[in-house]
Amino acid sequence: MSRYLVFDTETGGLDPQVHDLLSLGCVASEDGQIVASLEILVKHEPYRVSAGGMKVNRIDLVKHHAAALAPGEALKAFDAFCTEHFGSAPITLLGHNIAFDQGFLGTFFKSQGRELEPRFNHRSVDTHALAAGLRDAGKLPKDLRLSSGALFDFFGIAPAPELRHTALGDAIATHHLYWKLVERAR
Numbered sequence: 001m002s003r004y005l006v007f008d009t010e011t012g013g014l015d016p017q018v019h020d021l022l023s024l025g026c027v028a029s030e031d032g033q034i035v036a037s038l039e040i041l042v043k044h045e046p047y048r049v050s051a052g053g054m055k056v057n058r059i060d061l062v063k064h065h066a067a068a069l070a071p072g073e074a075l076k077a078f079d080a081f082c083t084e085h086f087g088s089a090p091i092t093l094l095g096h097n098i099a100f101d102q103g104f105l106g107t108f109f110k111s112q113g114r115e116l117e118p119r120f121n122h123r124s125v126d127t128h129a130l131a132a133g134l135r136d137a138g139k140l141p142k143d144l145r146l147s148s149g150a151l152f153d154f155f156g157i158a159p160a161p162e163l164r165h166t167a168l169g170d171a172i173a174t175h176h177l178y179w180k181l182v183e184r185a186r
Helices: 053-056 061-065 072-087 098-111 127-136 147-155 166-183
Strands: 001-013 021-030 033-041 091-095 120-126
Touching: 001 053, 001 072, 001 166, 021 072, 021 166, 033 072, 033 098, 033 166, 053 098, 061 120, 091 098, 091 166, 098 120, 120 166, 127 147, 127 166, 147 166
Parallel strands: 001 091, 091 120
Antiparallel strands: 001 021, 021 033
16 A cells, blocks of 8 residues: 655745745545545744745745744644644655755644654655656656656646645645656556
């Protein structure tokens, strides 16, 4: 049985020590099916963001702030989702360039007095790495860029425009990307 938490974040920049985690996109995936999904917006006072980060994620901080949860409440919502869909077993995270998202999640957990392990498996699945291996094996075009957007386009994965570059929209698209890559590997 393949069970993953497909995970994506939107952040205020590139450095988890300097910029804030703004949203978490969570998809409970089992045997290629989406079991459940959730997006959690995280409130900060003040926000630590960069102009470049905000240009990419297109988050309006005024609207975000009105809908977001305080960090402790956001963590409770995340924990409840994980417990409901994964029980108490260690969870394997799956994402595109997952180390980036894990870095922000780890910093967020530490800010709340927690660590990622043992709740999250120290192993993760990265669709970028999988795509690179398939490209190197000749199962994807040699000139294919391995960004999430280029891979979504190549495989015909089309998140609704309002969901692209949202944590939930990208997590759902990454779920579909992973299974397209698995099919390509066969």
